[in-house]
Amino acid sequence: MRLSDLQAITHEDLLITRLGQRTVDTPLQELLGNRQESVHYVTETDRVLVDDTLGMAKNRGVEAADLPAFNPGGPRRKLFFDPSEVTAAIVTCGGLCPGLNNVIRALVLHLRHAYGCRDVLGFRNGYQGLADGSEPLRLTPELVRDIHTRGGTILGTSRGNQDPATMIETLVRHNVNMLFVVGGDGTLRGAQTLATEAARRDLPIAVVGVPKTIDNDIPWIDHSFGFQTAYARAAESIQAAHVEASSGVNGIGLVKLMGRHSGFIAAHAALVAQGVDFTLIPEVPFTLDGLLDGVRKKLANQGHAVVVVAEGAGQDLLPPSTATDPSGNRKLVDIGAFLKQQLTEGLSDLPLSLRYIDPGYAIRSVPANAFDAVYCTRLAQAATHAAMAGFTSVMVGSRRGRFINLPIALATKTSNHVDPHGDLWMAVLETTGQPLSL
Numbered sequence: 345m346r347l348s349d350l351q352a353i354t355h356e357d358l359l360i361t362r363l364g365q366r367t368v369d370t371p372l373q374e375l376l377g378n379r380q381e382s383v384h385y386v387t388e389t390d391r392v393l394v395d396d397t398l399g400m401a402k403n404r405g406v407e408a409a410d411l412p413a414f415n416p417g418g419p420r421r422k423l424f425f426d427p428s429e430v431t432a433a434i435v436t437c438g439g440l441c442p443g444l445n446n447v448i449r450a451l452v453l454h455l456r457h458a459y460g461c462r463d464v465l466g467f468r469n470g471y472q473g474l475a476d477g478s479e480p481l482r483l484t485p486e487l488v489r490d491i492h493t494r495g496g497t498i499l500g501t502s503r504g505n506q507d508p509a510t511m512i513e514t515l516v517r518h519n520v521n522m523l524f525v526v527g528g529d530g531t532l533r534g535a536q537t538l539a540t541e542a543a544r545r546d547l548p549i550a551v552v553g554v555p556k557t558i559d560n561d562i563p564w565i566d567h568s569f570g571f572q573t574a575y576a577r578a579a580e581s582i583q584a585a586h587v588e589a590s591s592g593v594n595g596i597g598l599v600k601l602m603g604r605h606s607g608f609i610a611a612h613a614a615l616v617a618q619g620v621d622f623t624l625i626p627e628v629p630f631t632l633d634g635l636l637d638g639v640r641k642k643l644a645n646q647g648h649a650v651v652v653v654a655e656g657a658g659q660d661l662l663p664p665s666t667a668t669d670p671s672g673n674r675k676l677v678d679i680g681a682f683l684k685q686q687l688t689e690g691l692s693d694l695p696l697s698l699r700y701i702d703p704g705y706a707i708r709s710v711p712a713n714a715f716d717a718v719y720c721t722r723l724a725q726a727a728t729h730a731a732m733a734g735f736t737s738v739m740v741g742s743r744r745g746r747f748i749n750l751p752i753a754l755a756t757k758t759s760n761h762v763d764p765h766g767d768l769w770m771a772v773l774e775t776t777g778q779p780l781s782l
């Protein structure tokens with residue numbers, strides 16, 4: 345929409361015609377509850393703002409400068425770095441996610457072609473490549489030409505802690521003045537320590553994060569890249585489970601999806617695939633009895649049942665694992681295998697055909713779909729603008745459709761969860777018909 349059209353909007357243009365007084369109680373109360381704090385029920389005095397920047401509000405003659413507001417992403421007229429003196433570096437860390445190569449490609453092309461930067465280096469295998477003395481790849485436009493068609497990351501990735509001082513010394517040795525880190529919460533925390541170490545040594549090195557989390561658990565932003573590709577692929581597995589379940593006698597399709605702490609993939613995939621009877625996510629506890637009872641009823645009523653479980657759901661039903669990965673993240677207990685066993689044993693009085701599908705690695709390794717390919721490119725461009733402007737300890741993302749720069753410290757303080765009282769979960773409950781609590 346053109347800026348002039350936005351500015352011409354008035355209160356009157358936005359009024360919705362209403363037929364009359366509302367007097368009928370909603371039957372949705374069963375689904376939404378009757379809590380005052382429920383976010384589902386809209387307060388008639390509330391409004392969604394047209395203007396979403398302080399500048400736009402000011403143009404309208406409204407002083408909104410006291411409202412908390414994000415630093416806008418995008419190109420600046422004046423840069424901190426002289427492009428002819430810029431050597432940029434890229435690392436990808438943590439688990440795989442669709443779109444990593446798209447981000448690498450767009451960073452290289454934007455830095456080299458749009459800004460005319462001197463060099464872009466790719467350090468291999470995440471932070472490890474910044475610490476082990478190995479030679480980085482020289483990322484030329486020719487080298488990255490076709491990489492966006494492939495899943496994974498051409499740079500490789502790793503977990504495990506590295507010494508920030510050693511990593512900064514590597515950057516100095518290669519004359520790097522901006523580092524792009526593509527990774528999840530752990531990677532962003534690592535980026536923060538790198539930026540702190542650079543500042544301690546008075547080194548003007550910009551550290552810019554492109555958040556990568558297939559679970560969509562980074563807060564403040566609309567969604568993370570690769571997430572849509574992931575739930576589209578996850579939905580295919582659910583559809584397969586549905587076909588299997590509905591073709592068997594008392595068929596049960598059980599699908600384990602990613603989602604360590606956040607159930608976004610499971611919730612969205614359930615909405616795409618439909619046909620899901622129970623969606624189990626980390627944010628909404630359930631009991632085994634509740635699930636067994638629910639599945640038994642479904643089998644009796646419709647002859648089959650489809651259960652989708654996020655890997656972090658139901659962790660309280662089992663003794664916690666003490667094992668950790670090399671980055672120190674606690675490993676989860678395998679809820680999928682556990683539910684498979686519990687459903688088989690708990691329903692052993694019935695002739696069952698249970699199919700268990702765990703598509704995890706197949707989901708994270710696919711190339712980005714069209715939507716994520718666009719988002720990856722735009723994120724990389726926003727990250728480049730932020731770095732050239734001299735921002736550091738910063739992460740980029742889109743919020744309500746607008747690109748923003750936000751402090752990594754803020755982004756790593758909390759994480760994004762499915763709100764059990766929010767409209768996404770309500771949509772899942774409505775679609776699956778599963779009870780509010782199991």
Ligand code: ATP
Nearest residue numbers: 437438439503504505527528529530531533534671
């Ligand atoms: P994902 O969640 O998708 O697996 P991630 O970025 O969270 O991605 P991790 O393995 O947790 O993956 O971390 C990636 C890298 O960041 C590792 O090299 C790890 O050592 C480093 N890292 C993690 N947490 C911190 C921290 N608090 N401080 C410094 N570095 C960290």
Ligand code: MG
Nearest residue numbers: 438528529530
């Ligand atoms: Mg993580």
